[in-house]
Amino acid sequence: MENIELALQLDQLRRERKVTVEQMCKGVISRRNYSRLLSGEVDIQVDVLSKLLINLKVPLEEFSWYRFNHLMFKNIDEVNFHEVMRYGNIEKAAKEYPGILTKHTLGSVYAKKAVPLDILLVKHHLGMITKDDLLSQARIIIDMKSYAKSYIVQDDDVEALYAYSKICREDELLPIIQFEERAIFSGKIKLFTNFVEVAIILNHLTLMQALLRKKEMTPTDHNLFKRTVNSGLEFLQRSKLMPFDFMFFNLYKKYCDKYAINNPYVTFYYYAAIESSNHPEFADRAAQFVTKKDRDVYLSCLNDETIRKGVIYEKVFFDELL
Amino acid sequence: MNFYKDHYKILDAIRRDRGMSVTQLCEGIIAERTYYRYLKSTGPFNMDAFIKLARRLHIEPSQLVIYSVFFKDGDPGTVKFIYRVGVEYYNDIKEHYEKVKAYVSGSSDYDLLLKAFISEYEYKANFITKEQHVENLKGLISKIENFSAKNIFHLTIYVFYAQVMGEVPHFTLLELGKLISEVDFRFSYIVTCIATERMLGVLIDYAQDEKETYERLFKANANLTLYNAINHFQMQNMKYEAFYELKNGNKEKSLKHLYKYAVAASALMREDAFNHTALQVQKHFGIDLLRLIRASK
Numbered sequence: 001m002e003n004i005e006l007a008l009q010l011d012q013l014r015r016e017r018k019v020t021v022e023q024m025c026k027g028v029i030s031r032r033n034y035s036r037l038l039s040g041e042v043d044i045q046v047d048v049l050s051k052l053l054i055n056l057k058v059p060l061e062e063f064s065w066y067r068f069n070h071l072m073f074k075n076i077d078e079v080n081f082h083e084v085m086r087y088g089n090i091e092k093a094a095k096e097y098p099g100i101l102t103k104h105t106l107g108s109v110y111a112k113k114a115v116p117l118d119i120l121l122v123k124h125h126l127g128m129i130t131k132d133d134l135l136s137q138a139r140i141i142i143d144m145k146s147y148a149k150s151y152i153v154q155d156d157d158v159e160a161l162y163a164y165s166k167i168c169r170e171d172e173l174l175p176i177i178q179f180e181e182r183a184i185f186s187g188k189i190k191l192f193t194n195f196v197e198v199a200i201i202l203n204h205l206t207l208m209q210a211l212l213r214k215k216e217m218t219p220t221d222h223n224l225f226k227r228t229v230n231s232g233l234e235f236l237q238r239s240k241l242m243p244f245d246f247m248f249f250n251l252y253k254k255y256c257d258k259y260a261i262n263n264p265y266v267t268f269y270y271y272a273a274i275e276s277s278n279h280p281e282f283a284d285r286a287a288q289f290v291t292k293k294d295r296d297v298y299l300s301c302l303n304d305e306t307i308r309k310g311v312i313y314e315k316v317f318f319d320e321l322l
Numbered sequence: 323m324n325f326y327k328d329h330y331k332i333l334d335a336i337r338r339d340r341g342m343s344v345t346q347l348c349e350g351i352i353a354e355r356t357y358y359r360y361l362k363s364t365g366p367f368n369m370d371a372f373i374k375l376a377r378r379l380h381i382e383p384s385q386l387v388i389y390s391v392f393f394k395d396g397d398p399g400t401v402k403f404i405y406r407v408g409v410e411y412y413n414d415i416k417e418h419y420e421k422v423k424a425y426v427s428g429s430s431d432y433d434l435l436l437k438a439f440i441s442e443y444e445y446k447a448n449f450i451t452k453e454q455h456v457e458n459l460k461g462l463i464s465k466i467e468n469f470s471a472k473n474i475f476h477l478t479i480y481v482f483y484a485q486v487m488g489e490v491p492h493f494t495l496l497e498l499g500k501l502i503s504e505v506d507f508r509f510s511y512i513v514t515c516i517a518t519e520r521m522l523g524v525l526i527d528y529a530q531d532e533k534e535t536y537e538r539l540f541k542a543n544a545n546l547t548l549y550n551a552i553n554h555f556q557m558q559n560m561k562y563e564a565f566y567e568l569k570n571g572n573k574e575k576s577l578k579h580l581y582k583y584a585v586a587a588s589a590l591m592r593e594d595a596f597n598h599t600a601l602q603v604q605k606h607f608g609i610d611l612l613r614l615i616r617a618s619k
Contacts, residue, residue, distance in 0.1 A: 003369045003370045003373060006369065006373070013509070016470065016472045016473075016506065017468070017470045017472065017473060018468065018470050019468065043368050043369060043370040043371075044368075044369045044370070045366045045367065045368055045369065046329070046366050046367050046368075046369050046372070047365075047366030048366075049369060057430050057431045057432075058431075059430075059432050060387060061387060061388055062432070062509065062510055064383075064384040064385075064387035064388045065384070065388060065508075065509070065510065065511065066508055066509045066510075067382075067383075067384040068382060068384040068385060068388065069507075069508035069509075069511060070508060071382055071384070073508065109382065109385075111380075112380050146341075149341075150339055151339055152335060152336055152339040154380075154381065156380075192336065192381070192385070192389055193385075194385055194388055194389075197551075198551065237413070238411060238413070238414065239552075240409070240411075240552060240553035240554060240590060241551040241552060241553060242551055242552070242553045242556045242557075243551070244551065245553065268589065269589055272585050272586065272588060272589035272590075273589070275582070275585045276557070276560070276582045276583070276585040276586035276589070277556075277582075278547075278556050278559065278560055278582060279556070299615075299616065302588060302612070302615065302616075308588075308591065308592055308593040308596055309592075309593050311413065311592075312589075312590060312592070
């Protein structure tokens with residue numbers, strides 16, 4: 001039964017909290033029925049669960065987080081593999097997680113799209129499939145049409161689209177751009193996710209990346225890119241996520257370099273994000289991403305006494321939007 | 323509060339979004355009639371069937387509960403408030419503070435925890451004095467029923483007390499540090515991150531000569547930050563790592579971590595917070611943060 005695991009996790013919490021079975025079951029169910037729940041003989045009703053949690057003084061939502069974290073750690077290999085891929089370290093993913101390529105059943109929250117797409121990318125990297133095979137199979141996994149009609153997206157959808165936006169053909173960028181514009185600005189798409197901050201910033205990164213990959217950006221594209229930067233900065237002010245700040249400023253700096261926009265503070269935040277990163281996927285590779293010129297710009301901005309007086313990122317917002 | 327009244331409604335919204343029929347969803351799990359009954363009702367339902375239905379839609383039932391509580395109308399923003407106090411981001415906290423303050427009235431463990439966070443924020447924002455904050459925390463500690471050494475909600479209240487007093491009732495600081503290093507962080511992860519990070523600060527401030535507990539807690543914190551993308555915790559961990567290396571006589575490694583901390587702080591902290599941490603670093607390491615950045619190659 002599906003809920004034996006749930007009952008056992010509940011009992012583990014009870015024991016950790018030094019609450020007796022009598023105390024927890026008082027006024028809810030008999031000791032005998034509690035034993036039957038633990039052995040899977042009977043199903044648990046949600047109101048019984050809620051009342052037991054009240055006696056345990058554990059809010060239902062905290063118990064749900066607890067269960068969700070159990071799931072994450074049960075599939076921690078998949079989660080770690082995906083994170084290494086998300087941060088672009090395909091060599092490490094191929095070397096350290098060979099078991100994922102042949103895993104029969106994927107069980108993490110990234111199991112339906114993101115990890116299968118990661119696996120294809122690693123297989124292509126190892127020469128096991130061609131670029132055409134990669135793209136055709138990735139296209140099936142992504143199923144871009146499902147995004148076009150969807151109003152509820154999950155972690156898996158967001159993560160997979162970010163990966164796909166890096167490899168798809170240029171003529172496939174438009175639906176990605178349209179979806180992400182809708183996800184970020186329309187307010188009509190709900191994020192069904194436990195990692196809402198990561199999902200929001202990934203939506204911004206996907207849109208910025210897709211726009212940057214276009215050979216020529218139209219004035220509308222430029223405006224959208226700037227709106228996305230401003231929206232992303234507003235979000236990063238609150239959430240301050242590492243290493244997403246580096247990924248964000250990396251794309252922002254690429255845009256500035258490509259279109260000759262001179263704002264030294266973009267480099268300041270870019271340099272600070274990578275240079276201070278303690279993230280295992282970036283800390284050892286920091287030197288690949290920055291130059292001496294970047295450091296000089298950073299040090300020069302550091303002398304600006306106003307930089308820490310205002311709100312963080314104040315100096316890198318675009319102020320001329322159409 | 324009826325936390326489960328919306329579960330089937332959310333499940334059904336996802337079903338429709340995925341283009342799956344009720345027949346396809348229910349097949350072999352429950353009768354369609356039962357599904358519609360649960361959908362219309364706000365009453366209890368069978369968890370086993372619910373878990374199976376959720377998994378058929380490729381979602382975890384626990385996700386659904388969290389979503390229905392936090393992202394619908396069930397939660398007044400307690401997590402957002404805790405998060406903001408924990409990472410000391412106060413720019414948009416007022417709205418959450420007021421909502422949470424109006425919401426908290428009971429004496430469950432979670433209520434006591436929220437009250438501790440409210441007091442912590444009021445103290446940091448200079449709404450109350452240090453003495454009032456200490457009295458608030460003392461009162462909360464006295465209200466804890468069935469204290470459990472594995473309950474992070476209980477332990478966090480003690481940590482807040484330790485931050486301002488340099489001591490706690492019932493334990494030594496080292497005992498408290500050891501207990502925090504041993505909690506199961508799968509339960510209330512973000513509160514565990516906050517308590518662990520703050521407790522390391524307490525040990526640096528009040529138990530500098532002690533090594534074993536600091537090391538134990540530092541390792542727990544390093545483990546926590548592996549699963550945590552929040553800059554605040556990552557940044558603080560660099561400082562704690564610098565202190566850990568310093569304690570172990572590795573001055574070069576200590577400087578390396580302190581440099582990372584300094585660069586992060588230079589970009590992420592506002593002037594008052596930066597100046598405060600620069601003074602602390604000067605006190606504990608004898609180093610000027612800005613000079614450290616400029617001298618580094």
